[in-house]
Amino acid sequence: MDFNVVLGAIFSAAFVASVLRISAPLILPALGGLLSDLAGAINIALEGTMLVAAFAGVVVSAYTQSWVLGVLAGVIAGILFSLLLAFAHIYLGTNIILAGIALNIMAQGGTIFLLYTLTGDKGNSSTLPSLKVPDVIIPGLHNVPVLGEILSGHPIFVYLAFLFTWLVSIFLYRTRLGTHLRAVGENSEAAASVGINVNRVKIIAIGMSGFLAALGGLNLSMAYLSLFQNSMVAGRGFIALAAVYLGGRKPWGTMLAAIVFGFAQALAINLGSLKYPPQIVQMIPYAATILALVVYNLRQASQVRERTRKFQEHHMAEMAAARAGQD
Amino acid sequence: MKASTSQSESVAKGFWGKALSSPSIREFLRVVIAISIALGIGFIITLIVSDEPVKAYSALLFGPLTKINRVGDWIEESITLTFLGLAVAIVFKANQFSLGQEGQMVLGALVAGAISLFVPLPTYLRVPFAILAAMIVGFLWGLLPGYLKAYLNANEIVSTLMLNSLAILLYEWVLTYYIKPPDAGYTASDTFSADGIMPTFFPKLPFLTDLRTQFIDQTNISIALYLAIIAVIVVYYLMFRTPFGYELRMIGANSKFARYGGINVKKTIMLAFAVSGVFAGLAGAHLAMGIHRKLILNISFALGFEGIVVSLLANNNPLAIPFAALAYGYLRAGANVMERSSDMSREMVLVIQGIIILLVTAERILPMVQRRIASQKPKEPTMDGQSPLGDSTGLAEGGD
Numbered sequence: 138m139d140f141n142v143v144l145g146a147i148f149s150a151a152f153v154a155s156v157l158r159i160s161a162p163l164i165l166p167a168l169g170g171l172l173s174d175l176a177g178a179i180n181i182a183l184e185g186t187m188l189v190a191a192f193a194g195v196v197v198s199a200y201t202q203s204w205v206l207g208v209l210a211g212v213i214a215g216i217l218f219s220l221l222l223a224f225a226h227i228y229l230g231t232n233i234i235l236a237g238i239a240l241n242i243m244a245q246g247g248t249i250f251l252l253y254t255l256t257g258d259k260g261n262s263s264t265l266p267s268l269k270v271p272d273v274i275i276p277g278l279h280n281v282p283v284l285g286e287i288l289s290g291h292p293i294f295v296y297l298a299f300l301f302t303w304l305v306s307i308f309l310y311r312t313r314l315g316t317h318l319r320a321v322g323e324n325s326e327a328a329a330s331v332g333i334n335v336n337r338v339k340i341i342a343i344g345m346s347g348f349l350a351a352l353g354g355l356n357l358s359m360a361y362l363s364l365f366q367n368s369m370v371a372g373r374g375f376i377a378l379a380a381v382y383l384g385g386r387k388p389w390g391t392m393l394a395a396i397v398f399g400f401a402q403a404l405a406i407n408l409g410s411l412k413y414p415p416q417i418v419q420m421i422p423y424a425a426t427i428l429a430l431v432v433y434n435l436r437q438a439s440q441v442r443e444r445t446r447k448f449q450e451h452h453m454a455e456m457a458a459a460r461a462g463q464d
Numbered sequence: 465m466k467a468s469t470s471q472s473e474s475v476a477k478g479f480w481g482k483a484l485s486s487p488s489i490r491e492f493l494r495v496v497i498a499i500s501i502a503l504g505i506g507f508i509i510t511l512i513v514s515d516e517p518v519k520a521y522s523a524l525l526f527g528p529l530t531k532i533n534r535v536g537d538w539i540e541e542s543i544t545l546t547f548l549g550l551a552v553a554i555v556f557k558a559n560q561f562s563l564g565q566e567g568q569m570v571l572g573a574l575v576a577g578a579i580s581l582f583v584p585l586p587t588y589l590r591v592p593f594a595i596l597a598a599m600i601v602g603f604l605w606g607l608l609p610g611y612l613k614a615y616l617n618a619n620e621i622v623s624t625l626m627l628n629s630l631a632i633l634l635y636e637w638v639l640t641y642y643i644k645p646p647d648a649g650y651t652a653s654d655t656f657s658a659d660g661i662m663p664t665f666f667p668k669l670p671f672l673t674d675l676r677t678q679f680i681d682q683t684n685i686s687i688a689l690y691l692a693i694i695a696v697i698v699v700y701y702l703m704f705r706t707p708f709g710y711e712l713r714m715i716g717a718n719s720k721f722a723r724y725g726g727i728n729v730k731k732t733i734m735l736a737f738a739v740s741g742v743f744a745g746l747a748g749a750h751l752a753m754g755i756h757r758k759l760i761l762n763i764s765f766a767l768g769f770e771g772i773v774v775s776l777l778a779n780n781n782p783l784a785i786p787f788a789a790l791a792y793g794y795l796r797a798g799a800n801v802m803e804r805s806s807d808m809s810r811e812m813v814l815v816i817q818g819i820i821i822l823l824v825t826a827e828r829i830l831p832m833v834q835r836r837i838a839s840q841k842p843k844e845p846t847m848d849g850q851s852p853l854g855d856s857t858g859l860a861e862g863g864d
Contacts, residue, residue: 181621230827234561234621235776239821242769246814253809254513372629379622416637423629427612430623434616 150286152403157287157295159406160399162187162356164298166377167395168305169349171388174381175309176342177322181237182222184374185244186347187354190215192248194355195365196255199265207268208355215351216344218244223343227336241374249367262365269363270294270355292360297352299392306388318342350374376426383429394429401425491779498823499777499791506816510808520806524813527801528794534801536683540755542786542793543685546692547747548771549778549785550699551602554740556772556780557703559716560613562737564624565744566768567631568605572598572748574635577653577759578643580660580752587659594660595691595749602745603738605631610737614730620737632764639759653759662686662754686754692786695743699782702739712736744771770796773817776824 166183173180180186193214198207218240225236249259256264273296275289309315320328321338329335353373358365376398383397384390401422408418506524510517528538548565555562579594609627612618636651643653665685703709711732714722723729751763774792778784799813 225822225826229822231822231825235772235825236822238563238769238772239818239825241818242821243815243818246811246818250809250811250815253811259809259811372625375622375625378619379626382619382622414637414641416633416640420630420633423626423633426626427623427630430618430626431612431616434612434618438616 150283152407153287154291155406156396156399156403158291158361159403160396161292161295161298162353162361163373163377163380163395163398164302164392165294165353165356166346166350166374167380167384167391168298168301168388169346169353170374170378170381171384171386171391172305172309172318172342172349173346174378175322175386176318176339177325178223178226178233178339178343179237179378180219180222180343180346180350181234181378182219182240182244182374183346183350183353183377184370184372185237185241186215186218186350187357187370187374188244188248188368189218190351190354191358191369192251192354192365195262195265195267195358196251198359199262199267202266202268204268204270204359207359208270211355211359212348212351215354216347219343219347219350220340222347223340226343227339245368248365252365252367260367265364267364268359270359272360292356294352294356294360301349301352302388302392309388314338314341350377353377372423376422379426379430383433385433397429398422398425495777495779495824498820498826501823502816502819505819506812509812509815514806514808516806520802520808523805524795524798524802524808526798527805528797530801532682534797536685537800538790538793538797539683539685539689541797542789543688543692544747544750544755544767545770545774545789545793545796546786547695547743547750548767549774549789550695550782551740551743551747552771552775553778553780553782553785554699554703554712554743555736556775557716558712558733558736559719560620560733560736562606562609562620562624562740563769563772564606564609564620564627564737564741565747565771566764567624567628568602568741568744569748569751569767570628570631570635570764571605572602572745573752573759573763574638574748575601575745576749577656577752578638580656581643581653581759585659587663590659591662591753594753595746598745598749598752599742600745602741602743602748604741606741606744607734607738610734613737614734628768635763636761639761643759651761655758656753660753661757662688662750665689684755686750688750688754691746691750695746696782696786699743699785703782708732708735708739747771770817773821776821 166187169186170180170183190211194207194211197210198204201207222233222236222240225231225239226233231239252262253259256262258264270292272290273293275285279285279289307315309319317328317333317338318341320333321335321342325335328338354370357369357373362369377395380394380398381391383394384392405418405421408421507517507521510521510524514520528534548569551565551568552562576594576598579597580590583590583593585593605627609618609620609623612623613620639653640651644651645654663686665687701709703712711722711727714725714727715729715732719729747767748764752759756763770792774785774788777788777792795813795816799810802808802812803810
C-alpha cells in the first residue's frame with residue numbers, strides 16, 4: 138500500500154534528518170526576512186541574494202580551491218547585494234518592493250550571464266571544480282543509533298540555522314540595536330523623534346538579512362549540492378518570506394514555520410519515488426505556503442476581533458461603573 | 465518628496481528649469497535617463513566580457529531591424545508585452561504589487577491551446593472561444609490572490625508567486641499527461657490546425673500580392689495586433705472613464721481616504737487583481753495561438769516579470785504602454801539577435817532590465833539633477849537642509 142510506504146518513510150530517522158537538511162536553507166533566509174520585515178523594510182530580494190551568494194561561493198571556491206574563501210566570498214557578495222537594495226531604497230527613493238523585484242531579476246540574469254561567460258553552459262557549473270563545505274560529525278553522538286543519524290553529520294549550515302535563530306531572538310529582544318530595529322519598523326517617525334537614526338537601522342537590518350540569505354544560498358550550492366544551477370534557489374527566498382508571516386514575525390515561530398515548509402518539501406521528495414506525477418507532488422510546498430498565509434491571516438483577524446471585543450467590554454464596564462458612581 | 469521638488473522648482477529658472485517642471489516631460493526624461501544609463505552599463509559589461517564588443521552591442525541595438533522576419537518577431541513580442549503591461553498597470557494603479565501575471569498567462573495559454581486543439585468548431589468560432597476562455601481563466605486565477613489580499617490581508621507578493629509556481633506545474637502536468645501525443649519525442653502538443661490559430665493581421669485581399677509576399681508573409685503577426693490596440697483603449701476607458709477605474713485610482717492614491725470616501729476598497733482591490741488577470745490570460749492566448757502555435761514546455765520563458773518593466777516605463781499609463789512595449793520589446797528582440805550572432809548571452813538584458821526598474825522608480829534622481837541645474841545658475845552653495853541625501857523626507861519614505 139502506497140500510503141503505508143509513505144508513513145514508514147516519514148517515521149524514520151533518515152526522514153527527520155532530511156527535513157533538517159532541507160529546512161536549513163529556508164530557516165536562514167527566513168530569519169533574514171524577519172529582521173528586515175521587523176525594521177519596516179521588507180526584503181523581497183532574499184531570493185536574488187541567495188542566488189548571488191550561491192554563485193559567488195561556487196566560483197571562488199573553484200578558483201581558489203578553498204571552501205573557506207568560497208563561503209567568505211558568498212557572504213560578502215550577499216551583504217553587498219542586499220546593501221544595493223538599501224541604497225536604492227534609502228538614497229534613490231525607489232519603492233522597496235520594486236527595488237527588490239529589480240534586484241531579483243538582475244541576480245537571475247546576472248548569474249546565468251556570468252555562468253555562461255565562465256563555462257559556456259547556461260545550465261550548471263559542473264565543469265567548475267567547486268568545493269563542498271565539509272559535514273560536521275559530532276564525536277560521541279555520531280554513532281548513537283537514531284539520535285546520531287538525526288543530529289550529527291549535517292553540513293554546518295544546519296547547525297548555523299538553529300544557532301542564528303537563537304542569536305536573532307537575543308538580538309531582537311535583548312539588545313539596544315534590536316529594540317531600535319523593532320521601533321523603526323513599528324513607527325519610523327516616532328523612532329526618529331526619539332533620536333534613532335532610522336536610515337542607519339534600516340541599512341543594518343537589510344545588511345543582516347543579506348548575510349543570513351547568503352548563508353542560505355551557500356547552503357544550497359556548497360552543501361546541499363556541490364555546484365551552481367541556473368535558478369537553483371527555486372522560490373526559497375519567497376517561501377522564506379511566507380515563513381516570516383506564518384511564524385507570527387517571531388524568531389522561533391519563523392524557524393518552526395520554515396521547518397513546516399521543509400517538511401512539505403521533504404515529503405514531496407519522498408512521494409516522488411511513488412507513482413504520482415512529479416508535478417502534483419512538487420505542488421505541495423507551494424500550496425502549503427498559500428494555505429499557511431490564509432491560516433496566519435485568519436488567525437490575525439480573529440485576534441484583532443478578540444482585542445476589539447475585549448476593549449469594548451472593558452469600555453462598557455467602565456461606563457457602567459461611572460454611571461453607577463454618578464447615581 | 466513634494467516639499468523638496470517644489471522647493472527646487474522655485475529656485476529653478478531658465479529653459480531646463482521650466483522644462484523640468486512639467487510632469488509629462490519629467491516622466492519622459494526620467495525614462496530616457498534610466499534607459500540610457502542602463503544601456504551604458506550594458507555596454508561596459510559587453511566591453512569587459514565580449515571578444516567583439518562592438519559587433520555584439522550593435523547586434524543588440526540594431527539587430528531587430530536587419531531582417532523583415534526579425535521586425536515581425538519584434539512586433540509579436542511587443543504585442544505580448546502590451547497585454548502583460550496592461551495587466552500590471554491595472555494592479556499597480558491600485559498600489560497592489562501582484563506578480564501573478566506569469567501564472568495567469570500560462571493557464572490562459574493552456575486553456576486556449578486545449579480549445580484550439582480539441583474543440584471542433586470552425587475558425588471564426590473556435591478562435592474567439594479560445595481567447596475568451598483564456599481571459600476567463602486569467603480572471604479567476606487573479607481573483608484568488610485578490611480575494612486573499614482584500615479580505616484576508618494576505619501578502620500579495622508571496623501569494624501570487626506561489627500561485628505562479630502552482631500554475632506552471634499544473635500546465636506541465638496537463639501538457640505531459642493529457643495533451644502531449646503519446647508518440648511525441650519531446651514534451652509539446654501537436655501543432656494547432658489552421659482552425660485554431662489566430663489569423664494573420666493582413667487580410668488576403670486579391671490586390672497588393674507583391675507587398676504581401678515581400679513583407680507581410682515573412683512575419684507571423686496575427687490579429688492579436690488589433691486585440692492589443694483594443695485592449696489598450698479598453699483599459700484606458702476602464703481606468704479613466706468608469707467608476708471602477710476611479711475607485712482603483714483613489715485606492716492607489718490613498719486607500720484610507722478612499723475608504724472614508726465610501727469606496728468598497730476590498731471589492732475593488734479583489735476586482736483589480738481579477739481584471740488584471742484577464743489581460744495576462746490574453747497574453748497567454750497570444751503565446752499559444754499567435755506565436756508558438758502549439759503548447760510547449762516553458763511557454764512563459766523569460767516573460768515572467770516583463771510586464772512590470774513595461775508598465776513602469778509607461779508610468780502605469782495605458783496609452784503609453786504600447787510604446788513602452790515596443791521600446792522594451794526591441795531590446796529583447798535585440799538580445800536574441802545578439803545571442804545568436806556573438807559570444808554574449810541574452811541574459812545580459814535581464815541585468816539591463818533590473819537597472820532600468822531601479823532607475824525609473826528612483827524618486828530622487830530627477831530632483832537631484834534638477835537641484836544641480838538650479839544651483840548652477842545662481843552659483844550659490846546648497847544649504848545643508850537641501851542635501852538630497854540628508855533631508856528628513858527620507859525618513860517618511862519607509863514601509864508604507
